[in-house]
Amino acid sequence: MAAHVPVRGRFVVVGGGIAGVTCAERLATEFPSEDIVLVTASPVIKAVTNFRQVSKTLEEFDVEEQPSTMLEKRYPNIKVIESGVKELKSQEHKIFTEDGKQCIYEKLCLCAGAKPKLIFEENPYVLGIRDTDSAQVFQNHLAKAKRIAVVGNGGIALELVYEIEGCEVIWAIKDKAIGNTFFDAGAAEFLIPKLTAEKLETAIACKRTKYTTDGSEKEEGSVAAADKLGSALGPDWHEGLHLKGTKEFSHKVHIETLCEIKKIYLQQEFKQLQKTSLSFPKDNSDNQNAHLEEELWPVYMELTNGKIYGCDFIVSATGVVPNVKPFLDGNNFALGEDGGLKVDKHMHSSVADIYAAGDICTASWEPSPVWQQMRLWTQARQMGWYAAKCMVADSLGESIDMDFSFELFAHVTKFFNYKVVLLGKYNAQGLDLDCELMLRCTKGQEYIKVVMQNGRMMGAVLIGETDLEETFENLILNQMDLSAYGEDLLNPNVDIEDYFD
Numbered sequence: 438m439a440a441h442v443p444v445r446g447r448f449v450v451v452g453g454g455i456a457g458v459t460c461a462e463r464l465a466t467e468f469p470s471e472d473i474v475l476v477t478a479s480p481v482i483k484a485v486t487n488f489r490q491v492s493k494t495l496e497e498f499d500v501e502e503q504p505s506t507m508l509e510k511r512y513p514n515i516k517v518i519e520s521g522v523k524e525l526k527s528q529e530h531k532i533f534t535e536d537g538k539q540c541i542y543e544k545l546c547l548c549a550g551a552k553p554k555l556i557f558e559e560n561p562y563v564l565g566i567r568d569t570d571s572a573q574v575f576q577n578h579l580a581k582a583k584r585i586a587v588v589g590n591g592g593i594a595l596e597l598v599y600e601i602e603g604c605e606v607i608w609a610i611k612d613k614a615i616g617n618t619f620f621d622a623g624a625a626e627f628l629i630p631k632l633t634a635e636k637l638e639t640a641i642a643c644k645r646t647k648y649t650t651d652g653s654e655k656e657e658g659s660v661a662a663a664d665k666l667g668s669a670l671g672p673d674w675h676e677g678l679h680l681k682g683t684k685e686f687s688h689k690v691h692i693e694t695l696c697e698i699k700k701i702y703l704q705q706e707f708k709q710l711q712k713t714s715l716s717f718p719k720d721n722s723d724n725q726n727a728h729l730e731e732e733l734w735p736v737y738m739e740l741t742n743g744k745i746y747g748c749d750f751i752v753s754a755t756g757v758v759p760n761v762k763p764f765l766d767g768n769n770f771a772l773g774e775d776g777g778l779k780v781d782k783h784m785h786s787s788v789a790d791i792y793a794a795g796d797i798c799t800a801s802w803e804p805s806p807v808w809q810q811m812r813l814w815t816q817a818r819q820m821g822w823y824a825a826k827c828m829v830a831d832s833l834g835e836s837i838d839m840d841f842s843f844e845l846f847a848h849v850t851k852f853f854n855y856k857v858v859l860l861g862k863y864n865a866q867g868l869d870l871d872c873e874l875m876l877r878c879t880k881g882q883e884y885i886k887v888v889m890q891n892g893r894m895m896g897a898v899l900i901g902e903t904d905l906e907e908t909f910e911n912l913i914l915n916q917m918d919l920s921a922y923g924e925d926l927l928n929p930n931v932d933i934e935d936y937f938d
């Protein structure tokens with residue numbers, strides 16, 4: 438009988454990822470005498486540890502997977518219910534879990550994250566990577582593989598192609614250059630040598646060029662995805678994994694640009710249709726080096742450029758879809774184009790008393806001119822934190838200002854073993870074509886790009902140990918007119934910090 442007695446919580450949070458846990462922790466601190474209920478589908482929660490505020494908006498932290506009991510120990514007023522939510526009745530302020538529990542809330546924050554948007558759903562040879570389990574499955578398959586295909590050109594693909602050893606990788610991308618969600622073609626060129634076997638890099642003199650952006654396309658795939666419910670992995674997720682195939686070489690990556698997967702054949706079908714496939718090209722720059730291949734593979738991908746390659750399996754690193762499904766039925770949520778729950782500047786969804794944060798939500802307020810949403814763990818933490826603040830303020834009838842972290846997009850990460858800092862409209866996203874890019878590049882060492890508009894700095898990409906992040910962060914935030922400095926802005930012989938600090 439006890440199982441049918443509804444649990445009551447003034448504040449209920451759904452999701453044990455970074456957004457949900459941060460939100461619950463903040464609520465628990467604000468209301469030490471209230472029970473905060475955290476309902477999560479996974480047996481472990483994600484805790485943010487070693488938080489460091491690197492500059493005004495840049496932050497770094499580690500992410501630890503912990504049993505939910507540790508969270509309850511740290512915050513005795515957090516009560517974790519380990520079960521997936523299967524239904525929400527917003528009129529009744531009630532959620533229902535897979536294991537038959539009910540929970541009544543005053544204010545609810547949905548932080549159920551997202552899942553991989555796989556290109557071909559339900560094909561056993563197409564894998565997505567999201568949580569610890571899927572990463573483990575991937576590692577097990579890789580350990581037996583001689584060749585894999587990676588599809589997609591964002592964060593996961595970039596990390597994978599660099600980390601995988603002892604296995605041929607055919608990397609199929611829709612774009613002209615690698616890493617389209619983070620870089621332009623110039624940065625891609627800077628990074629490419631890291632993918633080749635020889636890692637000899639000679640520093641060359643600094644070059645600076647000026648050119649105008651041609652604007653970048655952003656296409657969206659259409660397919661929905663699998664039914665995984667674990668939390669997303671955090672940075673350095675691959676460090677504990679042994680990402681090695683069966684062979685003894687390090688990197689062997691062949692990139693097929695400007696193409697998508699048209700069709701996938703399993704071995705039997707491939708043979709029946711008497712199709713032919715290509716061998717692994719010897720030289721990336723010369724596609725003519727691929728020859729017809731005799732060897733049979735478990736799966737084949739036919740690309741839109743007509744080429745067919747066989748491989749052991751395909752990784753679909755093609756973005757994510759927000760986990761909104763269990764919450765939609767009977768509730769009038771406004772959804773963003775990317776399928777997320779639309780939230781206003783107080784992280785409030787379109788349904789009364791329901792907030793959302795992290796990968797599940799679509800930021801629908803008028804953003805600062807130098808901020809955009811990206812589904813990143815930094816934003817999941819900031820949103821979870823801010824959503825809790827908003828829930829508290831609403832509950833107490835107080836007003837609240839937008840959190841400072843949404844003033845400027847700031848992300849620090851690592852690609853191909855380089856430190857990468859992205860600030861503001863780092864790829865000139867949404868800016869008019871009159872914006873101007875300034876570039877400084879020392880091969881193998883650093884790549885600096887700033888995006889300027891009307892003499893103001895709007896964004897920057899900093900690859901390598903440039904030490905410029907704080908100065909540029911300030912310049913973007915204060916929107917100072919920098920026209921007078923012209924190209925000195927990136928002159929390596931001019932200490933620009935002296936100008937501005």
Ligand SMILES: Cc1cc2nc3c(=O)[nH]c(=O)nc-3n(C[C@H](O)[C@H](O)[C@H](O)COP(=O)(O)OP(=O)(O)OC[C@H]3O[C@@H](n4cnc5c(N)ncnc54)[C@H](O)[C@@H]3O)c2cc1C
Binds near residue numbers: 451478523797
């Ligand atoms: C491989 C990989 C590498 C990444 N690397 C980086 C990186 O280097 N830097 C970076 O900034 N970002 C990175 N990200 C992105 C980042 O991990 C996510 O943006 C972030 O973790 C999202 O947090 P979240 O709390 O919104 O969602 P999630 O972490 O997805 O958590 C969602 C939670 O909700 C629970 N849940 C789901 N459905 C239900 C339900 N119906 N009922 C109850 N609970 C439910 C899940 O069990 C989970 O606990 C990476 C992502 C991946 C997949």
Ligand SMILES: NC(=O)C1=CN([C@@H]2O[C@H](COP(=O)(O)OP(=O)(O)OC[C@H]3O[C@@H](n4cnc5c(N)ncnc54)[C@H](O)[C@@H]3O)[C@@H](O)[C@H]2O)C=CC1
Binds near residue numbers: 617618657755
């Ligand atoms: N270091 C970091 O900051 C990292 C961040 N992440 C985050 O984790 C999440 C998941 O990562 P990704 O899956 O890499 O997503 P992503 O959004 O970064 O990239 C998706 C890529 O897939 C491409 N794509 C979409 N549909 C396609 C299709 N049908 N065919 C071919 N290509 C297609 C897109 O053009 C894009 O290049 C993202 O939110 C990402 O930002 C992941 C890894 C590292």
